[in-house]
Amino acid sequence: MRIAVIGGGPGGLYFAALVKQVDPRHEVVLWERGGAEDAFGFGVVFSDGALGGVQAANPELFEAVIDRFVRWESVDVRYRGRTKSHDGYRFSAVGRQALLRLLRECCEDRRVVLRFATSAPPLPELRAEFDLVVAAEGVGSAVRSARAEAFGAHLEPRGSRYLWMGTDRVFDALTFAVVETPHGPVQVHAYPYAPGRSTFIVETTDRVLRDSGLEVPDRSPAETARAVAGLFDGDPDLLGDHRLICTGSRWGRFTSVRNDRWSDGNVVLLGDAAHTAHFSIGSGTKLAMEDAVALAISLTEHRDLPDALAAYEAERKPAVERMQRVAEISREWFERVEEHVGLPLDEFTVRLLTRSGRISHRDLPLLDRAHVERVRNWFSRTLASTA
Numbered sequence: 593m594r595i596a597v598i599g600g601g602p603g604g605l606y607f608a609a610l611v612k613q614v615d616p617r618h619e620v621v622l623w624e625r626g627g628a629e630d631a632f633g634f635g636v637v638f639s640d641g642a643l644g645g646v647q648a649a650n651p652e653l654f655e656a657v658i659d660r661f662v663r664w665e666s667v668d669v670r671y672r673g674r675t676k677s678h679d680g681y682r683f684s685a686v687g688r689q690a691l692l693r694l695l696r697e698c699c700e701d702r703r704v705v706l707r708f709a710t711s712a713p714p715l716p717e718l719r720a721e722f723d724l725v726v727a728a729e730g731v732g733s734a735v736r737s738a739r740a741e742a743f744g745a746h747l748e749p750r751g752s753r754y755l756w757m758g759t760d761r762v763f764d765a766l767t768f769a770v771v772e773t774p775h776g777p778v779q780v781h782a783y784p785y786a787p788g789r790s791t792f793i794v795e796t797t798d799r800v801l802r803d804s805g806l807e808v809p810d811r812s813p814a815e816t817a818r819a820v821a822g823l824f825d826g827d828p829d830l831l832g833d834h835r836l837i838c839t840g841s842r843w844g845r846f847t848s849v850r851n852d853r854w855s856d857g858n859v860v861l862l863g864d865a866a867h868t869a870h871f872s873i874g875s876g877t878k879l880a881m882e883d884a885v886a887l888a889i890s891l892t893e894h895r896d897l898p899d900a901l902a903a904y905e906a907e908r909k910p911a912v913e914r915m916q917r918v919a920e921i922s923r924e925w926f927e928r929v930e931e932h933v934g935l936p937l938d939e940f941t942v943r944l945l946t947r948s949g950r951i952s953h954r955d956l957p958l959l960d961r962a963h964v965e966r967v968r969n970w971f972s973r974t975l976a977s978t979a
């Protein structure tokens with residue numbers, strides 16, 4: 593089969609590597625408009641300390657990913673200058689750039705044709721030339737926009753504004769900090785991901801961003817980092833003497849993406865192009881890579897493309913929707929954090945940690961245990977039979 597993959601994020605790269613792993617006869621070409629080392633973002637956190645079915649599909653690759661993991665077992669809630677720690681969680685994180693490099697090497701080993709620093713050709717051209725077009729282009733997917741009606745796309749920009757930054761302060765837990773500024777509360781989601789580095793996501797509302805004058809489009813990344821650090825003057829211990837690291841000055845707006853249908857003829861959506869989940873539950877990368885696993889399996893199990901794409905959607909859509917429900921509650925909680933400000937630290941912490949209702953970070957590994965087993969068995973059986 594000739595397969596075109598648009599987008600060299602974790603979803604697109606992992607799918608390209610896996611589909612060649614199970615059948616090297618496929619011809620797979622992947623376009624990524626950024627350079628090979630240009631990854632946006634800092635670290636990504638995996639909330640259950642393991643990668644479930646994603647890891648089971650290619651354990652050798654994940655040995656190298658896991659080698660780079662920073663691990664910890666607690667969540668810290670920092671509020672009004674005090675921190676409360678809760679143990680008993682399992683988290684790991686890795687630099688996004690390191691993860692993408694490993695996935696890229698895996699694609700190179702399997703002879704995926706990689707076209708970095710190149711935008712994908714127009715969709716009609718790809719559709720005509722390839723048997724399958726995988727749109728793994730992220731939240732701003734042009735393919736999804738061009739065929740919005742066919743996919744039944746629902747895009748809902750939310751009130752949550754964020755800047756994905758890094759810092760040289762090494763946090764030792766997944767840290768949620770809420771800092772009261774003169775303009776309203778600002779949240780920080782921080783966690784370590786590499787020696788000497790932590791992710792530091794600042795989240796707030798449109799109103800706080802406007803009133804604090806922080807949204808200045810032409811500011812340099814260094815000026816932006818300094819201006820954002822000023823938000824935390826009221827809690828100097830949060831950063832201490834450390835600096836913020838910024839690679840761009842654009843504040844993002846979290847956009848909820850859903851699609852009634854994930855394929856349209858020979859075009860299929862994968863990862864953030866198909867669905868988003870608010871970053872406060874740290875699952876987007878894993879969801880995109882789980883899509884990659886499911887699509888690679890479906891294409892091998894089903895002779896007809898429409899059957900394969902239907903099986904992929906039937907497997908992934910309900911699982912994704914479950915995570916999206918949890919993520920929406922979490923997003924809403926952070927957007928309405930003002931309602932909780934003023935509570936004593938203990939009560940504030942309990943409300944934050946139980947914000948997603950029935951499912952907490954502790955339960956996530958249980959959700960996909962059966963799925964992990966299925967993926968492990970499928971890949972070891974399929975690879976053994978093609979060896």
Ligand SMILES: Cc1cc2nc3c(=O)[nH]c(=O)nc-3n(C[C@H](O)[C@H](O)[C@H](O)COP(=O)(O)OP(=O)(O)OC[C@H]3O[C@@H](n4cnc5c(N)ncnc54)[C@H](O)[C@@H]3O)c2cc1C
Binds near residue numbers: 604626711712756878
């Ligand atoms: C602030 C923030 C923090 C996050 N933190 C976490 C976290 O801790 N853990 C986690 O699991 N997830 C996290 N996520 C989510 C995660 O980044 C995404 O879910 C994940 O990157 C989705 O992977 P993807 O492959 O679908 O898309 P992307 O990673 O967005 O990759 C899409 C790629 O397609 C390329 N592209 C787009 N259009 C074209 C084109 N026409 N031609 C060629 N290339 C194109 C883009 O350059 C991009 O590299 C976070 C997201 C945000 C915004």
